[in-house]
Amino acid sequence: MTTFDKNMAAAAFAEAGDHKGAREMLGNGAGQKQNKTPEAAPTKPYAKAFVLGAISVSAYVMLFTNEAWVMETFTRGGIYTLFPVLAAFFFSFVHGPFGSDLLSCLGLEARKK
Amino acid sequence: MKKLLIVILAALLMMPLAANTASAAGGAGPDKDMLKGIITQVDEANRTFTFVRESDNQTFTFIMGEEMAASDLSLNAKVMVNLDKHAGEGVAKSVDRMFLDMKMKTVISLMVIGLIGGLLSGFIGSGGAFVLTPAMMSLGVPGAVAVASNMCHKFPKAMVGAYKRYKYGQADLKLGLVMASTAIIGVQIGIQIQKAILQAWGNAGSNLYVSVVFVLTLVLVGGYVFSDARKLARKQNDTGHEIGKLALAMQKITIPPMMHFKTANVRISAWVTVPVGLFTGILAATIAVGGFIGVPGMMYVIGASAVVASATELVIAFVMGFWGSVQWGLSGLIDIRLTLLILSTSLIGVQLGALGTTYVKDYIIKIVMASVMLIVAVSRGAKVPGYLADLNLIQALTPSTIDTLEAISFWALVAALATAGVIITGAMVKGMMSHRAETQSALADARK
Numbered sequence: 001m002t003t004f005d006k007n008m009a010a011a012a013f014a015e016a017g018d019h020k021g022a023r024e025m026l027g028n029g030a031g032q033k034q035n036k037t038p039e040a041a042p043t044k045p046y047a048k049a050f051v052l053g054a055i056s057v058s059a060y061v062m063l064f065t066n067e068a069w070v071m072e073t074f075t076r077g078g079i080y081t082l083f084p085v086l087a088a089f090f091f092s093f094v095h096g097p098f099g100s101d102l103l104s105c106l107g108l109e110a111r112k113k
Numbered sequence: 114m115k116k117l118l119i120v121i122l123a124a125l126l127m128m129p130l131a132a133n134t135a136s137a138a139g140g141a142g143p144d145k146d147m148l149k150g151i152i153t154q155v156d157e158a159n160r161t162f163t164f165v166r167e168s169d170n171q172t173f174t175f176i177m178g179e180e181m182a183a184s185d186l187s188l189n190a191k192v193m194v195n196l197d198k199h200a201g202e203g204v205a206k207s208v209d210r211m212f213l214d215m216k217m218k219t220v221i222s223l224m225v226i227g228l229i230g231g232l233l234s235g236f237i238g239s240g241g242a243f244v245l246t247p248a249m250m251s252l253g254v255p256g257a258v259a260v261a262s263n264m265c266h267k268f269p270k271a272m273v274g275a276y277k278r279y280k281y282g283q284a285d286l287k288l289g290l291v292m293a294s295t296a297i298i299g300v301q302i303g304i305q306i307q308k309a310i311l312q313a314w315g316n317a318g319s320n321l322y323v324s325v326v327f328v329l330t331l332v333l334v335g336g337y338v339f340s341d342a343r344k345l346a347r348k349q350n351d352t353g354h355e356i357g358k359l360a361l362a363m364q365k366i367t368i369p370p371m372m373h374f375k376t377a378n379v380r381i382s383a384w385v386t387v388p389v390g391l392f393t394g395i396l397a398a399t400i401a402v403g404g405f406i407g408v409p410g411m412m413y414v415i416g417a418s419a420v421v422a423s424a425t426e427l428v429i430a431f432v433m434g435f436w437g438s439v440q441w442g443l444s445g446l447i448d449i450r451l452t453l454l455i456l457s458t459s460l461i462g463v464q465l466g467a468l469g470t471t472y473v474k475d476y477i478i479k480i481v482m483a484s485v486m487l488i489v490a491v492s493r494g495a496k497v498p499g500y501l502a503d504l505n506l507i508q509a510l511t512p513s514t515i516d517t518l519e520a521i522s523f524w525a526l527v528a529a530l531a532t533a534g535v536i537i538t539g540a541m542v543k544g545m546m547s548h549r550a551e552t553q554s555a556l557a558d559a560r561k
Contacts, residue, residue, distance in 0.1 A: 071450070
């Protein structure tokens with residue numbers, strides 16, 4: 001169905017009094033607008049939590065599967081100090097937001113004033 | 114976010130200042146009489162062992178100290194050798210395997226403590242470190258590695274917690290930076306005092322001094338916070354925050370330069386804030402739990418509310434923890450596995466604690482803080498008889514008494530965490546339920 005056909009069909013439905021059907025036919029645009037009313041519940045960040053969680057778990061798996069190399073390199077001292085410090089930063093930027101999204105998914109949100 | 118980046122940048126710029134500074138919870142940094150390397154050979158008959166230093170591959174032959182056994186030495190694994198300078202040249206006091214093998218029990222223990230420690234940290238601004246280090250040591254981690262790994266977990270946790278609480282409008286970044294920079298200088302002074310005491314009275318004297326200061330500070334400050342919280346709880350006023358008499362008097366001092374802290378809603382002279390920061394640093398270098406001084410200092414001397422003070426403490430913990438980590442990292446003592454295992458749960462705990470503060474009144478934060486301080490004081494107090502006996506000030510303790518005191522000390526720390534966990538969870542659930550009921554009744558009213 002072309003856009004023209006779709007629009008014409010929607011117009012026909014609207015003229016017949018089926019406004020809901022006409023709106024559905026016009027696609028998601030109208031439907032989305034309806035969802036954005038102030039009363040709509042905020043969507044939970046399942047996808048974001050999943051992606052960040054997957055990255056975090058992969059990083060943990062990588063760390064422990066390469067344990068020997070990691071322990072050798074990260075404990076050399078001197079300039080190698082950057083390894084543990086940057087690793088800690090990396091995990092806080094990935095695992096921290098994951099924790100935040102996880103809590104949101106569990107319905108634990110801060111009180112809004 | 115922009116302000117948080119400024120904090121990170123400021124922390125980077127403070128590097129030269131902190132170059133010789135051990136962090137608040139880190140004591141005086143790694144011991145200079147400690148060598149890192151690998152043992153290649155053990156001669157049981159002559160009680161000697163061959164050691165290759167990691168930094169320059171130089172080979173040494175050390176004599177085993179009186180308390181050491183050949184079975185304690187592990188070959189071809191990274192070890193730390195502590196030399197006993199008093200016993201003579203080349204005598205080892207102890208040899209510790211630096212990095213332990215990870216067992217399921219270790220992993221689970223670290224994750225559980227991390228979660229509760231994080232929760233506490235997010236709620237009262239500090240916590241976790243005082244139990245994590247001894248807990249790690251009881252799992253077999255050498256003291257220096259436990260302190261270093263704990264330090265490296267502290268700054269990311271504090272950063273995530275500070276960011277959350279900044280978003281809730283609770284953290285005062287300017288106050289945090291002023292406190293952190295002055296506390297770093299205070300830590301330097303504190304270390305010098307520690308060194309002087311160590312030289313004058315030796316190890317046992319220094320331990321006794323630290324414990325007495327620790328117990329006195331925690332009992333006095335914790336007791337005061339507790340009585341204040343009880344008074345506030347009785348009044349049940351709307352905000353739960355009242356500026357104390359001391360803070361009001363301090364705010365009347367108008368000697369320039371004056372500083373305005375927007376989030377804390379305080380205008381106060383730098384002549385007040387700077388000494389508070391310095392004193393926090395000096396005490397932090399002594400008792401290794403800076404937050405227990407910084408938060409009450411901000412509440413009762415500067416006049417910030419408990420919510421703002423505990424949130425701002427996270428900014429201070431980030432700055433000081435970051436530089437502590439660099440310090441320990443330079444010596445190669447951070448066991449990143451331990452750090453990241455604790456972080457796996459503490460990064461969630463700290464955010465849960467942070468959001469918990471939005472549901473409770475100010476006095477609940479004070480109650481949690483005071484309870485933790487008083488129970489931790491018991492833990493440290495249990496060590497005092499041992500130090501007194503070491504100095505021959507009282508009769509030597511029997512092995513069973515030593516064991517009992519050790520057990521009291523450790524379990525008091527666990528009890529402190531558990532008590533805090535229970536109060537925070539209870540207060541949070543109650544707050545959430547009443548908020549939900551309020552929202553629902555408001556919605557029902559709106560529909561009518």
